[in-house]
Amino acid sequence: MNILITGGAGFIGSHLCEFLLNNGDKIICMDNFFTGRIRNIKHLEDNPNFKVIPHDITQPLRNVVKEHIDQIYNLACPASPVHYQFDPIETIKANTLGVINVLEFAKLNGSRVLQASTSEIYGDPEIHPQVETYRGNVNTLGPRACYDEGKRVAETLFMDYHRKYNLNIRIVRIFNTYGPRMAENDGRVISNFIVQALKNKDITVFGDGSQTRSFCYVKDLVQGLYNMMNQDYVGPVNLGNTNETTIIEIAKKITNYTKSSSKIIFNSLPEDDPKQRKPDISLAKEKLNWEPKINFEEGIKKTIEYFKSSLS
Numbered sequence: 001m002n003i004l005i006t007g008g009a010g011f012i013g014s015h016l017c018e019f020l021l022n023n024g025d026k027i028i029c030m031d032n033f034f035t036g037r038i039r040n041i042k043h044l045e046d047n048p049n050f051k052v053i054p055h056d057i058t059q060p061l062r063n064v065v066k067e068h069i070d071q072i073y074n075l076a077c078p079a080s081p082v083h084y085q086f087d088p089i090e091t092i093k094a095n096t097l098g099v100i101n102v103l104e105f106a107k108l109n110g111s112r113v114l115q116a117s118t119s120e121i122y123g124d125p126e127i128h129p130q131v132e133t134y135r136g137n138v139n140t141l142g143p144r145a146c147y148d149e150g151k152r153v154a155e156t157l158f159m160d161y162h163r164k165y166n167l168n169i170r171i172v173r174i175f176n177t178y179g180p181r182m183a184e185n186d187g188r189v190i191s192n193f194i195v196q197a198l199k200n201k202d203i204t205v206f207g208d209g210s211q212t213r214s215f216c217y218v219k220d221l222v223q224g225l226y227n228m229m230n231q232d233y234v235g236p237v238n239l240g241n242t243n244e245t246t247i248i249e250i251a252k253k254i255t256n257y258t259k260s261s262s263k264i265i266f267n268s269l270p271e272d273d274p275k276q277r278k279p280d281i282s283l284a285k286e287k288l289n290w291e292p293k294i295n296f297e298e299g300i301k302k303t304i305e306y307f308k309s310s311l312s
């Protein structure tokens with residue numbers, strides 16, 4: 001199958017490229033390299049089934065992709081709060097203009113197209129754990145809104161193309177994912193804590209560390225994306241690990257696993273930081289026969305090994 005992955009040089013995208021190449025598919029990796037990196041996909045470059053197209057999805061796709069495309073995974077969007085707030089207008093453009101370009105291209109090609117949505121569409125949730133029927137609690141005016149509202153309108157666009165043009169769509173809501181090839185400077189909690197611990201620098205817990213997240217290892221997530229694409233249910237479906245942990249607990253575990261002499265310090269909590277997050281994955285189990293298999297200890301040790309070998 002010919003598969004287009006937008007955002008394919010990013011953290012999740014590069015693992016998805018690898019997974020699908022191993023499956024025997026032909027992959028076009030499209031990326032504008034805003035947060036993606038050549039080194040994430042360097043090991044795939046010699047594979048004759050792998051092609052890279054540098055392109056920004058806010059520009060039309062039809063003149064840059066000549067092949068017939070069977071499936072599209074739309075991952076093109078900066079994902080960490082530091083990166084998506086760096087240029088909020090570009091983040092909104094990726095999720096509006098960019099998503100329209102991807103959908104138009106899918107319409108032209110008759111491709112099936114999957115949107116990488118996010119748990120952020122639930123905002124600071126009042127329902128716990130979050131089920132797909134929950135409509136969310138997002139501040140439209142806050143610093144996270146460029147991403148949260150962008151991803152919400154992207155879901156709306158996907159549903160409208162589906163209703164109006166009968167486009168073959170899939171929507172997944174991805175919860176916090178971690179693993180090798182996270183960018184060292186993306187400001188996310190797992191990469192920050194590991195880099196700080198390995199350099200014996202202070203570990204920066206924001207707030208009192210009682211806020212929770214549920215972390216999914218990237219290999220599990222990629223399997224979930226694949227299962228979602230290759231079944232009949234449109235979605236949305238939550239993909240994430242249900243193992244909920246406080247941020248202070250994560251700081252302690254990473255200090256421990258890295259045998260670091262770092263101190264834990266407490267900084268102010270960013271505006272609109274969700275207090276709790278945990279997916280209800282009943283739908284993913286039922287429709288995709290999917291649930292995560294890799295526990296936190298195993299996943300975090302692999303991630304620490306990656307940062308040990310890649311840190312400059």
Ligand code: NAD
Nearest residue numbers: 007010011012032034035036056057075076077079174177
């Ligand atoms: P990432 O920043 O590593 O990857 C995003 C990729 O998209 C990068 O390679 C970047 O260069 C590219 N990109 C950004 N804007 C683009 C544009 N306009 N045109 C072309 N390429 C563009 O992030 P990630 O963690 O790999 O996330 C991938 C997708 O999954 C994103 O859509 C994100 O919103 C979603 N997601 C991720 C998580 C997570 O925990 N990692 C959680 C929820 C949703």
Ligand code: UDP
Nearest residue numbers: 081187188189190192204205206211247273
């Ligand atoms: N966080 C933290 N220290 C850091 C980076 C993040 O305490 O150095 C906190 C952040 O405030 C949030 C949680 O960890 O409560 C997860 O943050 P991340 O940016 O990884 O993801 P998101 O907020 O998008 O879930």
